[in-house]
Amino acid sequence: MADEPVRPFPPGLAGARVTPERILHRAARVEDALHEFRENRARKRGYETTVVPYRGYGSTEWVRILCRVLLTHDRKPRRRLPLIGRREELVRGWRSFTAVPINEVDVTVTVGGVEHQVKADRGGVVDAVVPAALEPGWHTITLRAEDSEPVDSSVFIISPDATFGVVSDIDDTVMVTALPRPLLAAWNTFVLDEHARMPTPGMAVLLDRLASEHPGSPTIYLSTGAWNVAPTLGRFLSRNLYPTGPLLLTDWGPTHDRLFRSGREHKRDNLHRLAEEFPAMRWLLIGDDGQHDEEIYGEFEQQHPGNVAAIAIRQLSPSEAVLAGGRSKAESMSAKSDALWMYAPDGSGLAQQLRAAELL
Numbered sequence: 001m002a003d004e005p006v007r008p009f010p011p012g013l014a015g016a017r018v019t020p021e022r023i024l025h026r027a028a029r030v031e032d033a034l035h036e037f038r039e040n041r042a043r044k045r046g047y048e049t050t051v052v053p054y055r056g057y058g059s060t061e062w063v064r065i066l067c068r069v070l071l072t073h074d075r076k077p078r079r080r081l082p083l084i085g086r087r088e089e090l091v092r093g094w095r096s097f098t099a100v101p102i103n104e105v106d107v108t109v110t111v112g113g114v115e116h117q118v119k120a121d122r123g124g125v126v127d128a129v130v131p132a133a134l135e136p137g138w139h140t141i142t143l144r145a146e147d148s149e150p151v152d153s154s155v156f157i158i159s160p161d162a163t164f165g166v167v168s169d170i171d172d173t174v175m176v177t178a179l180p181r182p183l184l185a186a187w188n189t190f191v192l193d194e195h196a197r198m199p200t201p202g203m204a205v206l207l208d209r210l211a212s213e214h215p216g217s218p219t220i221y222l223s224t225g226a227w228n229v230a231p232t233l234g235r236f237l238s239r240n241l242y243p244t245g246p247l248l249l250t251d252w253g254p255t256h257d258r259l260f261r262s263g264r265e266h267k268r269d270n271l272h273r274l275a276e277e278f279p280a281m282r283w284l285l286i287g288d289d290g291q292h293d294e295e296i297y298g299e300f301e302q303q304h305p306g307n308v309a310a311i312a313i314r315q316l317s318p319s320e321a322v323l324a325g326g327r328s329k330a331e332s333m334s335a336k337s338d339a340l341w342m343y344a345p346d347g348s349g350l351a352q353q354l355r356a357a358e359l360l
Contacts, residue, residue, distance in 0.1 A: 038100045045073070046073065047071035047072060047073045047100065048071065048072060048073065048147075048148070049069065049070075049071060049102065049105075049145055049146040049147060049148040050069070050070050050071070050072045050099075050148055050149075051067055051068070051069055051070075051107065051143045051144065051145050051148050051151050052067060052068045052069075052070060052151075052230075052231065053066075053067045053143055053151050053152065053153030053154075054066035054067055054068070054153065054227070054230050054234075054246070054247060055153065055154045055155065055156065055234075055244070055245065055246040055247065056141075056153065056154070056155040056156070056246055057155060057156045057157070057158060057218060057220065057246045058129075058132065058134070058155055058156075058157055058158070059157065059158055059160065059277070059278070060133065060134060060135065060136065060157060060159075060160060061131065061132070061133065062129050062130065062131050062132055063111055063129065063130060063132045063134070063139075063141070063155045063157070064127070064128070064129050064155075064246075065109050065118060065126055065127070065128050065129070065130060065141070065143075065153075065155075066125075066126065066127055066153075066246065066247075067107065067125075067126045067143050067153060068101065068120070068123075068124050068125050068126070068227055068230075069101065069102045069105050069107060069120045069124045069126070069145045069148075070099040070100060070101055070102065070124060071099065071100040071101075071102060072099050072100075099228075101120075101123050101124030101125075102120065102124050102145070102146075103120065103121075103122050103123070103124060104119055104120055104121065104122065105119070105120045105124070105145050105146060106118075106119055106120075106145065106146075107119065107120060107126050107143060107144070107145045108143070108144045108145070109128075109130055109141060109142070109143055110141060110142040110143075110144075110150075111130060111132045111134070111139075111141045111155075112132055112133060112134055112139075114132070116130040116131075118130065120145075121251075123227075123251045125227055125251060134155075134157045135157065136157045136158065136159035136160075136162075136216060137156070137157055137216075138154055138155070138156055138157075138244075139154070139155050139156075139157060140152050140153070140154060140155075141153050141154075141155055154244075156218055156244075156245065156246065158216075158218050158278065158281075159216050161216075162216055162217060162218070162278075162281065163280055163281060163282055164214045164217045164281070164282055164283075164284070164309060164359075165214075165217050165218045165219070165220065165274075165278070165281050165282075165283050165284070166207065166210055166211075166217065166218070166219045166220065166245075166283065166284045166286065167220050167222050167271065167274070167283050167284070167285050167286070168207065168219065168220070168221055168222070168286040168287075169221075169222060169223060169286060169287040169288060169293055170221050170222075170223040170225065170233060171223060171224070171225065171288075172200075172288045172290050172314070172316060173200060173203065173286060173287055173288045173293075173314050174199065174200055174203045174204070174207070174221070174237070174242060175197055175198070175199060175200060175233075175236060176197075176198040176199070176200055177197070197236055199236075199240040199242075200314065200346065200347065201346040201347065201348070202346040202347025202348040202349075202350075202351070203242075203314070203346070203347040204240050204241050204242050204347070205347055205348075205351070206347035206348075206350055206351045206354075206360075207219060207242055207243050207286075207347075208241065208242070208243055209351065209360055210243075210284065210354075210359075210360060211243040213359075213360055218245060218246075219242075219243040219244070219245035220245050220246050220248060220274070221233070221237070221245055221246070221247045221248065222248045222267055222270055222271070223247070223248070223249055224249075224250060224263030224266055224267065225249050225250070226249060226250065226251065227249045227250070227251060229249075230247050230249055233247060233249075234247065248270050250263065250266040263292075264292055264296060267292075267293075267296050268296055268299070268300070271283075271285075271296070271297075271300045271304075272300070272303075272304075274307075275300075275304045275307045279307070281307060282306070282307055282308060282309040283307055283308060283309060284309045284310050284311075284312060284354075284359065285297045285300070285301075285308060285310070285311045285312070286312045286313075286314070286350075287311075287312075287313055287314070288313060288314040288315070288316060289313050289314070289315055289316060289343070290316045293313065294311075294313060297311045298311070298337055301337050301338075301339045302337065305338060305339070308339045309340075309359060310339060310340040310341070310342065310354070310357060310359060311337075311339055311340070311341050311342070312342050312344075312350045312353075312354065313341065313342070313343050314344065314345065314346070314347075314350065315343050315344060315345045316345075317345065340357055342354070342357075
């Protein structure tokens with residue numbers, strides 16, 4: 001068993017997501033008590049420990065492990081209905097939020113035949129870095145917690161020679177959701193059948209062409225969505241032929257020092273982390289003008305100008321902008337930026353501008 005610290009690589013980055021002992025916000029204490037009650041109740045009812053794997057990434061020296069540990073029970077098989085065109089998979093978003101997370105549980109990670117111990121955070125999420133010596137490309141790792149069955153997960157190892165990558169928002173960028181509107185967001189998240197979610201026109205083709213034009217380049221999906229919906233998002237991206245890539249999501253609920261988590265800070269932190277992990281990488285940042293992507297990307301470009309290849313913003317339609325609560329007010333970000341900014345309502349328009357910039 002490896003005795004290394006959880007995150008020895010890359011230098012300067014913090015350890016696992018588990019925070020040291022500190023005074024918790026009252027809301028966090030309430031959440032912890034609720035999780036403990038639900039966990040004890042679920043264990044008495046015979047629920048089993050399950051590791052939900054998420055795709056990770058890394059370099060030839062380390063990998064970032066992403067997964068969540070839950071207590072689940074086997075569902076009874078559904079009665080097959082003799083309906084023409086019946087979908088074999090009907091998944092409502094609310095089901096993703098009914099599982100019981102296990103707080104601060106140890107998880108055994110096997111990478112390249114070597115075992116490492118990492119720990120889940122207060123919400124059962126593992127976000128940790130372990131050392132590894134892997135060749136560039138996709139690799140399979142194994143995850144196990146307590147008495148759970150081992151599960152396989154995928155990690156994408158970025159070549160040391162890679163100099164181009166894509167970071168893309170999800171909501172209203174690759175998937176039409178109108179997320180900022182609270183009631184519609186709740187409908188999309190908890191009620192809507194995942195097959196009814198609509199891909200943004202032309203974005204799958206655009207991202208696929210970028211991946212083909214830059215072999216070995218990573219495609220990373222950065223969103224303020226909750227880890228609960230990661231399996232749903234993964235199936236949506238795969239079904240609509242988006243390039244395979246890691247999802248960087250966040251937790252919902254209180255943190256150790258505040259009532260609500262900040263989606264903006266989540267995006268900022270992960271962008272800065274990518275710049276620190278891959279200092280030679282230039283990222284194409286893709287987002288939309290309905291939230292705060294322009295502001296976040298503009299700030300990142302000012303702080304890390306050498307890490308931005310271009311910024312591509314999908315313009316919402318008038319109806320989408322109304323549902324999203326208006327458009328971004330960050331026009332000044334592109335005016336005072338040295339980066340290449342481009343705007344279009346769909347993937348086709350952005351592709352034309354990227355071709356003109358010789359990025360596609």
